[in-house]
Amino acid sequence: MNDLSLVRNFSIIAHIDHGKSTLADRMMELTHTVEDRKMKEQLLDSMDLERERGITIKAHPVTMKYKAKDGNIYTFNLIDTPGHVDFSYEVSRSLQACEGAILVVDAAQGVEAQTVSNTYLANDNGLDIIPVLNKIEMPNADVDEVSQQIEDILAIEATDALQISAKKGIGIEAVLEAVVERFKPPEPAKDQFTRALVFDSKYDAFRGVVVYMRLFSGALKAGDKVRVMSTGEDYEIKEVGIFTPEMNKCKILEEGSVGYVIANIKDASEIQIGDTLTLAKLPAPDALPGFKEIHPMVFSGIYPVETSDYEKLGASMDKLRLNDASFSYQAESSIALGFGFRCGFLGLLHMEIIMERLRREFNLDIISSYPNVEYRVVLKNGDVQEVDNPMYLPDPTMIEHIEEPMINATIICPTDYLGDMMALIMDRRGSIVKTDSIDGHRVMLTCHMPLNEVLIDFYDKLKTLSRGYASMDYEYANYQPSELVRMDVMIHGEVVDAFSSIVHRSKAEFRGRQMCKSLLDVIPRQAFAVALQAAVNGKIIARETIRAYRKDVTAKCYGGDISRKRKLLERQKEGKKKLKAIGKVNIPQEAFIAVLKTNNQ
Known part of the structure; x- marks a missing residue:
C-alpha cells in the first residue's frame, strides 16, 4: 500500500526564462532519476520546438525518489509548466493535480508579469508556495531587492525564500528538503471509490490515446475496466505507469500518484481533458471538479x-x-x-x-488567413450575433453597433521607458487604469485595452521599446461597443475573402494602404495592369497598381513607315484590353504571409 505521507505532488511555476526547466534538470540529477549518460539540458522539454525556442510549451510530469535527511524515501511527482501567457491554461491544469508549487524568481530580473499571474493561479487552487530565488551567481543579482518585491507584490513571506543557482547546482538539496517539509502530502480519500483526474493526454500512432492522470483515490492496474464519467463509456486498461521522465510501465498506480494509463481508447475525441476516470464495476457517484471551460481568444x-x-x-x-x-x-x-x-x-x-x-x-x-478576435454584433432588431470571421459580418444597414473584446493587461517595465509604454498603450486605443512603483527603477502599469490591438505585434513593440526589459500578462475582461468596420481587399476588382479584416474606423485607411503596399511587392506582374484596392462599405480608401509587362512588338520593324508600328501597337492595346476583361490573377502563397506580417512594419 502506498504511504501517502511519503508522497509529494508539486509543480514549478515562473515567468519565461527564470529557470524552471533547469531546476527540474538539477532535481532529476540529484535524485538519480535519469542516468548521467542520458542527461541533457532542459531534459523535460522533449518537443523539438521547445528545444529550438528555449521555451516550455507543454507541462511535463516526472516521478522521482528522494532520500531525505530524516531517512525516509519520498516519492516526488513533479510537473514542469510553461511560462508564456499563451500557455497559462497548461499551468492551471497542472496545478490542479498538485498540492504545492515552487515559485522560481530570477534574482537578477525580479518579479515579472507572468510571475504575478501564476502566483494568483496557485493561490486560487489553495496550494502551498515555496519562493525560490534563482540565478544568484549572476553579477547583477539583487537578492534583498527581489525578496522585498516578492513580499510587496505577491504578498508571500520571503524571509525564508531559498537562494539557488539551478545552472551551477547550488542549493538544490535545500529545495528538495523544503518540498518534504513545507508541502503537505495528498489527503486520504473520504470514500473507497476510484477517481483519477485527466490533466493531459497525447496520441500514439501504435497504442492509441495515452492518458496523463492524477489518482485522487483508489487504485488502477492493467486489466481493470475503467469508465470515463463524462461519456459513460467503458474501456479496458492495457498498461499503467509513471514518468521517469520516459513512460515507465508499472504493476499498479495507487492513490496520490501521477502517471499514465493506456486503455483501448482508439479515437482522440473519446476523452476530454478534465474528465474523471473511475472503475466500471464500482463507479464513483460524482466526478472530480474538472477545469473551467477555456475560450479561444x-x-x-x-x-x-x-x-x-x-x-x-x-x-x-x-x-x-x-x-x-x-x-x-x-x-x-x-x-x-x-x-x-x-x-x-x-x-x-x-x-x-x-x-x-x-x-x-x-x-x-x-x-x-488573417487572425481575428470574436466580435459581438448587436442588430437593429435586437438580435446578437458572435462573429469571428469578417466574411460573416451582417450588412452594415442592419447593425446597431459592434462590441469588441477587451483585456486587462499588466505591464512591468523600467521607469526610464514609462513614457514610451504609455504612448504605445494610447496608440493601441488603450487606457491606463493605474501605475504602481515596484522598486526604485521599475513600475507596474495596469491598463484596459482592446484584444484586437494586442494581437499581431504589440508584444514585439513592447520588447523593442523597452530594450527587452518589459514583460506583460493579460486576462480577458469584457466586451465594449466600438466603431468597427469591415475592410475588404480587392485584387483586379475581386474581393479576396482571406484578406478581409475587421478594423477600427480610425485605422482603416492606414491599414488599407499598408496591405496594398505589401501585396504590390509579392504579386507577380501580369500582361495587363492589376489594381490592388482596399475598401470599406464599398468605398475605396487605398489603391496601388501593379504595372503591366510590355512586350516590344515593334522590335522587328526598323525604318519604313510609322503607320506599320502604330498598327502593331494598336493591336497590342486591343489584346491587353481583352485580356484585362477576362484575365485572372493567381495569388502566390507569399502574399498571404506578407499580409500577416504587414502590421510588423
Whole structure:
C-alpha cells in the first residue's frame, strides 16, 4: 500500500526564462532519476520546438525518489509548466493535480508579469508556495531587492525564500528538503471509490490515446475496466505507469500518484481533458471538479496548400486537440483558399506553435488567413450575433453597433521607458487604469485595452521599446461597443475573402494602404495592369497598381513607315484590353504571409 505521507505532488511555476526547466534538470540529477549518460539540458522539454525556442510549451510530469535527511524515501511527482501567457491554461491544469508549487524568481530580473499571474493561479487552487530565488551567481543579482518585491507584490513571506543557482547546482538539496517539509502530502480519500483526474493526454500512432492522470483515490492496474464519467463509456486498461521522465510501465498506480494509463481508447475525441476516470464495476457517484471551460481568444482560418490534404489536416487537428485542449476548430471554406478549418487559439504564439506542429509532426503544407478576435454584433432588431470571421459580418444597414473584446493587461517595465509604454498603450486605443512603483527603477502599469490591438505585434513593440526589459500578462475582461468596420481587399476588382479584416474606423485607411503596399511587392506582374484596392462599405480608401509587362512588338520593324508600328501597337492595346476583361490573377502563397506580417512594419 502506498504511504501517502511519503508522497509529494508539486509543480514549478515562473515567468519565461527564470529557470524552471533547469531546476527540474538539477532535481532529476540529484535524485538519480535519469542516468548521467542520458542527461541533457532542459531534459523535460522533449518537443523539438521547445528545444529550438528555449521555451516550455507543454507541462511535463516526472516521478522521482528522494532520500531525505530524516531517512525516509519520498516519492516526488513533479510537473514542469510553461511560462508564456499563451500557455497559462497548461499551468492551471497542472496545478490542479498538485498540492504545492515552487515559485522560481530570477534574482537578477525580479518579479515579472507572468510571475504575478501564476502566483494568483496557485493561490486560487489553495496550494502551498515555496519562493525560490534563482540565478544568484549572476553579477547583477539583487537578492534583498527581489525578496522585498516578492513580499510587496505577491504578498508571500520571503524571509525564508531559498537562494539557488539551478545552472551551477547550488542549493538544490535545500529545495528538495523544503518540498518534504513545507508541502503537505495528498489527503486520504473520504470514500473507497476510484477517481483519477485527466490533466493531459497525447496520441500514439501504435497504442492509441495515452492518458496523463492524477489518482485522487483508489487504485488502477492493467486489466481493470475503467469508465470515463463524462461519456459513460467503458474501456479496458492495457498498461499503467509513471514518468521517469520516459513512460515507465508499472504493476499498479495507487492513490496520490501521477502517471499514465493506456486503455483501448482508439479515437482522440473519446476523452476530454478534465474528465474523471473511475472503475466500471464500482463507479464513483460524482466526478472530480474538472477545469473551467477555456475560450479561444484569437481566430484564424488554416487551409492546406494542396486541396487533397484536407482530410489529413482534419485528422491531424483531431490528434493535436487531444494534446492541447485550448485549441478548437471547425470546417469552413474560402473562395480564395478552398476548404479548410476555422481555428481558435489562446494567443498568437499559440497559433504559431500549432501551425508549426502541424507542419512538423504531420508533414502538412498549410497557410493561414488573417487572425481575428470574436466580435459581438448587436442588430437593429435586437438580435446578437458572435462573429469571428469578417466574411460573416451582417450588412452594415442592419447593425446597431459592434462590441469588441477587451483585456486587462499588466505591464512591468523600467521607469526610464514609462513614457514610451504609455504612448504605445494610447496608440493601441488603450487606457491606463493605474501605475504602481515596484522598486526604485521599475513600475507596474495596469491598463484596459482592446484584444484586437494586442494581437499581431504589440508584444514585439513592447520588447523593442523597452530594450527587452518589459514583460506583460493579460486576462480577458469584457466586451465594449466600438466603431468597427469591415475592410475588404480587392485584387483586379475581386474581393479576396482571406484578406478581409475587421478594423477600427480610425485605422482603416492606414491599414488599407499598408496591405496594398505589401501585396504590390509579392504579386507577380501580369500582361495587363492589376489594381490592388482596399475598401470599406464599398468605398475605396487605398489603391496601388501593379504595372503591366510590355512586350516590344515593334522590335522587328526598323525604318519604313510609322503607320506599320502604330498598327502593331494598336493591336497590342486591343489584346491587353481583352485580356484585362477576362484575365485572372493567381495569388502566390507569399502574399498571404506578407499580409500577416504587414502590421510588423
